[in-house]
Amino acid sequence: MAAGYTGGLELTWTNKDKALLSTGDGRYDYTFVDRADYRVSEVRLLHEVERVEAQPRExxxxxxxxxxxxxxxxxxxxxxxxxxxxxxxxxxxxxxGKVKLVYIDPPFNTGQAFANYDDNIEHSVWLTMLRDRLRQIKPLLSDDGSVWVHLDDAEVHRCRSVLDEELGAENFLAEVVWQKATSPRNDTTGFSVSHDSLLVYRKTNRWVPNRLKRLATSNTSRYRSRDGDPVPWRDGDATAGKAATNHPMVYGIQHPVTGGLMYPTPGRCWGKAQSWFLEQMNEYAKYELRDIGDEARRAIICGTTPERVKPGVPAIMLAQPLEDAARAARARHEAGNWPELVFLDLDKERIQRKKHLADEGRVPETLWFASDVGGSLRGKNQVRDLFPDLHAFATPKPEELLQRVIHIGSNPGDIVLDCYGGSGTTAAVAHKMGRRWVTVELLSATIATYTKPRLARVVRGEEPGGVTTSTERVADADLPADMTPDEAQEFNRLLNKVVKGVDLDREAIKALRDATKTRNQTTAIWHGGGGFSHYEIGPSMFESVGDIVVLAEWATQGDLAQAMCAQLGVRYRPDGIFAGRRGRVRYVILDGLVGHGTVEAILDQLPEKEIVEVWATQIDLDAEETLRKSRKGSRLTKIPEAVLDTYRRRAANTSPFNRRTQEPEAATHDRH
Known part of the structure; x- marks a missing residue:
């Protein structure tokens, strides 16, 4: 059981204690290996292939x-x-700790990526891959970041358990259902699958979603200004939540006209602090807090008995005669621009809260329709339009879908990560939306054919599809009050159906059409710009010769020093004999024998009060002893044995069932 993860459910599977290794570069073909295996423990190098930048524009x-x-x-x-x-x-x-949003669309299971495994191992491969990637992703996330895992119904139930274990069940946010198909497949023998799922988790409770643009129908039909308020509003509930047995926000409010007492509906409580309600009611008349001994009435609302309800909770009562209060309340109501607490009808004992149109937009919902964010067909068509002469990419997502994900989970300038890049949709949309991005793709053929050409076109402003432009329906006439362009378009569609079978006055029909005329207006949201760097992950610094692990042929001299600095978590900054430094520790990486003469030369160049770690392919044990005695805390270790031993020690000290933070770790070394 993970440290700090007591009392929770845990999913187990075959080889969960192992690490997953791709057995060949550039293909989905995996095997389980020990977590100490250098092939999964080694930190590789990145080699720049090309820098792609746009020409400056004015x-x-x-x-x-x-x-x-x-x-x-x-x-x-x-x-x-x-x-x-x-x-x-x-x-x-x-x-x-700086990545704001991670969207991953890992290879779906059930034969699509792992067709060569039997069912049990197939699930184990997929789950181990997901678990290992989540452990690497978590420390990259900012405290207000989120992870979005896109998958079909083959693994969603198991994936949820793994996400709970690695990110914390308390950090689950939502399971978004995306309608990927709008019509059934009639050749299916069982159910035709119409949706995918996106499991959304936060890193901490600092995560706050960006809200969506309000629907056009909400902007006018639901929001009005019936009191002259400059900001349109609709009436909302003044109560909230669930009333506990001793809830202090259950009390009476005296009506300023009828004098009757108003309470929350059974099981609920007032939605804001009593001081706020008192301030609002004083807008209508003079009020005060007064204990009226209404425990029996409040107990009914709280679902308990009078002796168990919180005693002494005062009511908001009139502090002036009812006749004077009614006169003041009616005058305030007629004056308009009412307070936030409103009476739509002053003669009814019901209060409501204003919900202004400017209330931060529309909260994200968990059901996303293809009509709003596109379906699978739109995603395929977008890639097909970019590459008409190529075979259609297997599972591209529509740009509108990623636009919504990125909008909810990040802001311009934030970092978006996708480590299963595919055709590059996530990176393309992130770039158009002004986000910084990192995308990783295993298959070199996919990068060469789709990902890199697509992103280059985005940078150059030569990718016109997807979310490059935004289209909305706008009025082409003075529409009737409270009618939106979308409603006008729908009215015309229905009108055309009606007039086909009814003999109506042509001039009247024309007048209706002219009064509700609309058109599509397209606005460009992206014109090109920016850039990206294309990197390739370098080869291993090790190779196996039978049961022996040796250095690869390329790992010599400066290349060896750079590779070793990556293993040590030290920035590679050559400075004379030193390859890098961290704090008061200097690092020397040598391809060759280190004897007394080399140790003396190193000590001559080592500043006082600093120590040195010397890593070499061959060492003289007497020289090692000399170094340790000459500069206490310094050490001399052998490559590759000491590196491999470090991998083994790290694996032994970390239970495979523990949740890990994967913070960069300075290597510690035994004597060899």
Missing amino acids: GRPDGLPEPTTENLLISGDAMHALDILNKVPEYAERYL
Whole structure:
């Protein structure tokens, strides 16, 4: 059981104690290995392939997002890419604890990616892959960040358990249902699947979603200004929540005209502090707090008995004669621009709260229709329009779907991460929306064919589809009061049906059409700009010769020093004989034998009060003893044995069932 994770359910599966390794670069083919295996423990290097940038443009329209430039397209396994972002200092300082949104669309199960495994192992492969990636993703997330996992119904129930275990059940936010198909597949023998799921988790309770633009129908039909308030509003409930047995927010409010007492409906309580209600009621007449001994009435609302209800909760009562209060209340009502607490009819004992149109927009909901965010067909068509001569990409998501995810979970300038990049939809939309992004794709053919060309077009402003433009229905006439352009369009559609079978006056019909005329208005939200760097994950610094692990042929001299700095979590900054430093520790990486002469040369260059770690492919044990005695705390260790031993020690100290933070760790080394 994980530390700090007591009392929760835990999903187990075959080989859960193992790590998952891609057995061949550039394909979904996995095997289970020990967690100490260098192939999963090693921190690889990134090698830049190309920098893609747009030519500077003048006259950028106001209101469009500022193009971002610090973006990464990474070719290779997500396992290595996430390790690099976590542990290599020059990347960790940019991404560790700073990623606002992670969207992952991992390979779905049931034969789509893991067709060569039997059912039991197939699920184990998928779950281990997900678990390992979540453990690497979590430390990258900012405290107000979120993870969105997109999947079909094959693994959603098991995935939820893994997410609970790794991110905390208390951090579950929602299961969003996305309508990916709008018509059934009649060749299906069982049910035709119309949806995918997006499981949404936060890192901490600091996460706050961005709200969506209100629906056009909400803007006018539900919101009005019946009292002259400059901001349209609708009437809302003045009560909230659930009334506990001793709830202090259950009390009476005396009506200013009838004198009757108003209470929350049974099981509920007033929605704001009593001081706020008192202030609001004083807008209508003079009020005060007074204990009226109404425990029996309040007990009914709280669902308990009078002796158990909270005693001494005062009511909000009139502090002037009822006749004077009624006169003041009617005068205030006639004056207009009412307080936040309103009486729609002063003769009825019912109060409500104003809900203004400016109330932060529409809260995100969990049911997303294809008509709003597109379906699978739209996603395929968008990629097909970009690459008409290529075979259709298998499972592209519509840009509108990612636009909603990115809008809810991030702001311009924030970092968006997708470690299963596919055709590049997440990165493309993030770029158009002014976010910084990192996307990783395992298959080099996919990057060469789809991902990189698509992102290059986005940067150059040559990708006109998807969310590059925004289309909305606008009025082309003075519409009747309270009618939206969408409603006018629907009215015309129905009118055309009606007039086909009815003999109506043509002039009247024309007048109706002219009075409700609308048109589509398209606005560009992206014109190109910014840039990204394409990197490839480098090869392993090790190779196996039978049962022996040795250094790869390329890992020599400066390349070896850079690779070793990655393992040590030290920034590679050559300075004479030193490869890097952290605090008062200097690091020397040597491809060759270190004897007494080399140790003396190192000590001559080592500043006072500093220590040194020397890593070498060959060492003289007497020289090691000399170094330790000459500068206490210094050490001399052998490559690759000491590195491999560090991997084993880390694996032994970390239970595979524990949740891990994966913070960058300084290596500690035994004597060899």
